[in-house]
Amino acid sequence: MITLYTAPGTCGLASHIALEDAGAEYTIVKIDFKARQQSSPDYLKLNPKGRVPAMVTDRGILTETPALLAYIAQSFPAANLAPQHDPYAFARAQAFNQYLCTSLHVAHAHRMRGHRWADDEATIEGMRRAVPRTVGECWDAIEHTMFAGPWAMGDDYTICDPYLFTLAQWMEADSIDPARFPKIADHTRRMLERASVRKVLAANAG
Amino acid sequence: MITLYTAPGTCGLASHIALEDAGAEYTIVKIDFKARQQSSPDYLKLNPKGRVPAMVTDRGILTETPALLAYIAQSFPAANLAPQHDPYAFARAQAFNQYLCTSLHVAHAHRMRGHRWADDEATIEGMRRAVPRTVGECWDAIEHTMFAGPWAMGDDYTICDPYLFTLAQWMEADSIDPARFPKIADHTRRMLERASVRKVLAANAG
Structure with a gap:
């Protein structure tokens, strides 16, 4: 359990x-x-x-x-949910999720959790200002070089897909227009069709 | 190859x-x-x-x-190098490395790579000032709650150990006194005895 x-x-x-x-x-x-x-x-x-x-x-x-x-x-x-008996394919999936965690989620966290990396309000506000650029750069990388399609890693739905879907929910709050990222928008739409989601x-x- | x-x-x-x-x-x-x-x-x-x-x-x-x-x-x-046939133990090792990557390495990167999260020099300098605190908090968590000993995950040397050793090299450059973290200092010493290292x-x- x-x-x-x-x-x-x-x-x-x-x-x-x-x-x-x-x-x-x-x-x-x-x-x-x-x-x-x-x-x-x-x-x-x-x-x-x-x-x-x-x-x-x-x-x-x-x-x-x-x-x-x-x-x-x-x-x-x-x-x-993962190609676990193929170390290379498993590492590709791990690297995708790793990027979501270490690059995308971290960039996003500079909007609301700035105290993690700064002690004064001016610095926290300065970090907040950069979020649309820094988070947008992460989405550029995902849309243009990382996302295989139709699912994150290609033909098979994997553990990368619910994670990608989750972080895509935060795009507009980070002042990023989802229309810039049609592959991600399509992915979100197809995730919303799944019974589990x-x-x-x-x-x-x- | x-x-x-x-x-x-x-x-x-x-x-x-x-x-x-x-x-x-x-x-x-x-x-x-x-x-x-x-x-x-x-x-x-x-x-x-x-x-x-x-x-x-x-x-x-x-x-x-x-x-x-x-x-x-x-x-x-x-x-x-990892308990790969035990999903729970493997996840523990993955979570340890994940923390090194997403929390410790990210906090450290605010000293030299501030442009990743800010656009102006004052904010970058503000982030740099907080590094001894933020990186120190990560080392506190590792020393006191995460490090099992004698190796990172316990009795067995794993892929967590070279990663921990690598990031421990950066402590003094981040203005952190290694003497605060005796378990990590001992780990570094034993890593330096290994032929591979x-x-x-x-x-x-x-």
Whole structure:
């Protein structure tokens, strides 16, 4: 049994969708960011990083979205969510998710989480100003050099797709026009047709 | 045959050590950062991200250090560099490397690569000022909650160790006193006793 600690509007959505894709049995626990529950003593005991997502398994806790996604793919091989028996293809998928995490998500986080990398308000505001450029550059790279199509890695739906879909939700809030990225917009549209995605979005809306 | 494109002083060192640990046949190509070779048309054709490391395999190119390290472990299973048949233990190792990449390396990069997240000199300087705090917080988390000992993940040497060793080299340049982190200092000392590490450091010094 898996318990996913997540919060609406965060990258935890990617692991939530992947669990649904995998046919896993799981429970969702929503962490209340407005009440700063991610920094509460109880949550910090569970996940000292004070962030979501965190996944509790029978063996212990796991964190970091790319690691969670690979864990889901490897734990539910019948769902065929990653080319796990082909080290090269698996590394390509890992690298894609790694870029989403380390480049795209990090650039995005400079809009709302600037205190992670600066101590004064002027610097935090300066970082915020650059977000449309820096996040836009990441989307340029994804649209033009990384996205294989029709799914992120090519013909097969993988753990890269729910993660890409999740981060694409943040484009407009980062002042980026989705029309600049037609492949990503098409990907989002096709993700929204999937039963797993619709079920998870409905659960998060409730 | 594997060709690793890397540059002295970069995180490419982690994959270089792992290749040596794995007993792989490989060639190193050093990219000259002073000549901005990473932005040259030839290199961008190879790796559009314009960064190192990049690894050329018989199948194609791979990027992103955590993905390269997992690829090396999976391609040379006899070297036993990751618990790859145990999804939970593998995810723990992946999450460790993920943290090094997304939190520690990113915080460090705000000292020298501020233009990635800001457009004006005052903001870049503001980010630089915060580096001793932000990088220090990452090392606190590693020393006190993540590092299992004697190796990063516990009793077994894994792909997490060369990556940890590599980033620990940057501590003093980030104005952080290594004496604050005795477990990491001990880890560095034991890494320096390994034949693979000594061979790779000698090759890089040459």
